[in-house]
Amino acid sequence: MQTLTVSLADRSYPIHIGSGLLGQAEHILPHLKRKQVAIVSNTTVAPLYMQTIAQPLRDAGVAVIEIVLPDGEAHKNHQTLQIIYDHLLQNRCERNTTLIALGGGVIGDLTGYAAATYLRGVPFIQVPTTLLSQVDSSVGGKTGINHPLGKNMIGAFYQPKLVLADIDTLTTLPQRELSAGVAEVVKYGLIRDADFFDWLETNMSALMHLDAAVTSYAIYRSCENKAEVVAADEHEQGERALLNLGHTFGHAIENAMGYGVWLHGEAVATGTVMAADLSQRMGWLNAAEVARIKAILQAAKLPIDAPDLGADEYLRLMQLDKKVADGRIRLILQQSIGKAVITADYDAEKLRQTLSLAA
Ligand code: NAD
Ligand code: MG
Numbered sequence: 001m002q003t004l005t006v007s008l009a010d011r012s013y014p015i016h017i018g019s020g021l022l023g024q025a026e027h028i029l030p031h032l033k034r035k036q037v038a039i040v041s042n043t044t045v046a047p048l049y050m051q052t053i054a055q056p057l058r059d060a061g062v063a064v065i066e067i068v069l070p071d072g073e074a075h076k077n078h079q080t081l082q083i084i085y086d087h088l089l090q091n092r093c094e095r096n097t098t099l100i101a102l103g104g105g106v107i108g109d110l111t112g113y114a115a116a117t118y119l120r121g122v123p124f125i126q127v128p129t130t131l132l133s134q135v136d137s138s139v140g141g142k143t144g145i146n147h148p149l150g151k152n153m154i155g156a157f158y159q160p161k162l163v164l165a166d167i168d169t170l171t172t173l174p175q176r177e178l179s180a181g182v183a184e185v186v187k188y189g190l191i192r193d194a195d196f197f198d199w200l201e202t203n204m205s206a207l208m209h210l211d212a213a214v215t216s217y218a219i220y221r222s223c224e225n226k227a228e229v230v231a232a233d234e235h236e237q238g239e240r241a242l243l244n245l246g247h248t249f250g251h252a253i254e255n256a257m258g259y260g261v262w263l264h265g266e267a268v269a270t271g272t273v274m275a276a277d278l279s280q281r282m283g284w285l286n287a288a289e290v291a292r293i294k295a296i297l298q299a300a301k302l303p304i305d306a307p308d309l310g311a312d313e314y315l316r317l318m319q320l321d322k323k324v325a326d327g328r329i330r331l332i333l334q335q336s337i338g339k340a341v342i343t344a345d346y347d348a349e350k351l352r353q354t355l356s357l358a359a
Contacts, residue, residue: 104130105137112143116158131181180265194338246272252317
């Protein structure tokens, strides 16, 4: 097992990464203020892993409430949140009851927001079971739900007490979901960690086959990068925005194709290629670097060709992004592999060329 710490003064917390962690109650027990937990999961993950984590806790004398929600992004909403509150109140859960999120990013975001708001805040633990949630959503304290008028529009910054990333859970993950997580792993290399990018080029095949040492290291290094960014900029005033590389283009694709048709990580991968293309047009990346970016994403079985929506439609969709300031779209672009910047200082005509998929 490897451990790293997210440094946020009195809200600092450990991330444990390794194999077999789900069945080891000793990682969780020291963080419980009271021997009562509510484990929140969904109908896909609970049959696979609920008892693996619940039984050792019960054996250690912990009262365990199981809350099993419907699966899917469509359920990351107010109604599902209400189901969590109902269970907590019916079971008389108190300030010292710990919520445990067992699942992917949807369960993590929902459970974290429930923990932030139930009784004005109860402790919570993240047990992410997708690669995306292990390298991204479980770290950093963003929690929340969707609103019919927008994704992730309701939420809170709320840090967990512990993140437990058990790599064994990834063996049951569908390959497309694994690839979607790898898109975010590659992102860390691209925005701030050239050595990691090099390492990923060498180890991508082993990662896709879930080699234990390679997978653990990829998660560790990703979390380390995210933890550093979050420690420096918890509330996204500056550097944290770099984590959105490929996302402004990607959100436009997700939106245009209908949510759920492209997985988020697939749209991000394609958006990353679009950002690289514009960076090349700006003279910041050379052709060889763009080729490396495409090759690593293809090795992760991710799409790299953007759908042809037309530049006007892309621009309209990108205007909806949260990073728009004073009507000008700010983009995360590459200055080299391992160095990204957030900028509104690009050539608008070159952006149109990228969006037109011009050669
Ligand atoms: P997800 O939670 O929907 O999980 C993907 C699918 O895999 C689901 O069907 C899930 O039930 C299933 N699954 C989960 N673990 C499994 C396992 N071990 N074996 C088999 N199936 C398993 O999607 P995700 O990609 O994990 O997370 C996406 C969500 O995360 C989005 O809602 C996004 O907004 C959010 N997110 C949040 C942050 C943040 O900082 N809070 C960051 C990135 C993404
Ligand atoms: Mg993302």
